Amino acid sequence: MLDHGFVRVIDYMGDDSSIVQAARVSSGSGTKSAEENRRLIRYLMRHAHTSPFEMCEIKLHIKLPIFVARQWIRHRTASVNEYSGRYSVLGRDYYxxxxxxxxxxxxxxxxxxxxxxxxxxxxxxxxxxxxxxxxxxxxxxxxxxxxxxxxxxxxxxxxxxxxxxxGFYTEWYWKIDLHNLLHFLELRLATDAQYEIRAYAEQVAAIVAGWVPLTYEAFVDYRLSGVRLSRAAAVAISEALTGVHVRRQENGLTDSEWKDLKERFGFVEDDRA
Ligand SMILES: Cc1cc2nc3c(=O)[nH]c(=O)nc-3n(C[C@H](O)[C@H](O)[C@H](O)COP(=O)(O)OP(=O)(O)OC[C@H]3O[C@@H](n4cnc5c(N)ncnc54)[C@H](O)[C@@H]3O)c2cc1C
Incomplete structure (x- = not known):
């Protein structure tokens, strides 16, 4: 990762089937087909039924620059053990x-x-x-x-x-459940995240995609590439779909909301009086 970092998997628990199993425990229903399992995972993701995803956990060993670690540690729902600069001499690697x-x-x-x-x-x-x-x-x-x-x-x-x-590197063990890991990925894969932590998030995302492919697919479809709309944005889209010309002043969209909407959906404003 970057010039001297890495992400490696130490251990993990559970997979897509553990999520399905946990979701079905309430209904007591038995084994279903692969396609039914996929549909269930997509349903859980779409409806933010998040607790079954907590049944999976992963532990990573990560070497990362201290400034990236400071952003990363803000994700409070993980367990962390970091290399100690009190006990040991720090390495000479810097970013x-x-x-x-x-x-x-x-x-x-x-x-x-x-x-x-x-x-x-x-x-x-x-x-x-x-x-x-x-x-x-x-x-x-x-x-x-x-x-x-x-x-x-x-x-x-x-x-x-x-x-x-x-810019000097540190190392830690980082253990987190899949629900909170997806939240981390959503924030740190976003284009407004700093390039250096995004590079790590992309690597972690590749690990997640290999570990729980059905969950990762649903995550990409519903959360990463999905769009959450404000009331005003939803009205503007509904107007556009029904052939009504969108007047953003009337909809109460701010400049930045309008810019986002235009970039995302290719909107053209009707500025007729
Ligand atoms: C692009 C970007 C820019 C940022 N810029 C800044 C910045 O300038 N300054 C800055 O200080 N931070 C900044 N942050 C950090 C940001 O404010 C969050 O602290 C960080 O993204 C972790 O998010 P989280 O709290 O949702 O995650 P986690 O800590 O993993 O928590 C997950 C979820 O658990 C719940 N939760 C956890 N702890 C609590 C709690 N104590 N109380 C209530 N609910 C809790 C919340 O629902 C939370 O969403 C930035 C983050 C990003 C992605």
């Missing part, structure tokens, strides 16, 4: 973005990237990041090493680590 993903601050989103930098400029940025990280790691090693100064013993690891920037 350097590829030149093609180096971009300026976005002007339309306050927390995103805009235009990519020209290759030469991007390379200069990459060089700056690398030099900064190398220097930080040299300082870290100097602080840990008491041998060069007979009076000063090596600094405590828990303090020495404070000089390392957030």
């Amino acid at each position: 350097i973005p590829r030149p093609d993903v180096v971009a300026v601050q976005s002007t339309s989103s306050r927390q995103g990237r805009g235009e990519a930098l020209p290759y030469a400029d991007a390379n200069e940025v990459v060089g700056m990041i690398g030099r900064n990280a190398d220097e930080a790691y040299r300082t870290y090693e100097r602080l840990l090493d008491g041998s060069t100064d007979p009076i000063r013993p090596g600094l405590a690891r828990e303090l020495a680590r404070t000089v390392l920037p957030v």
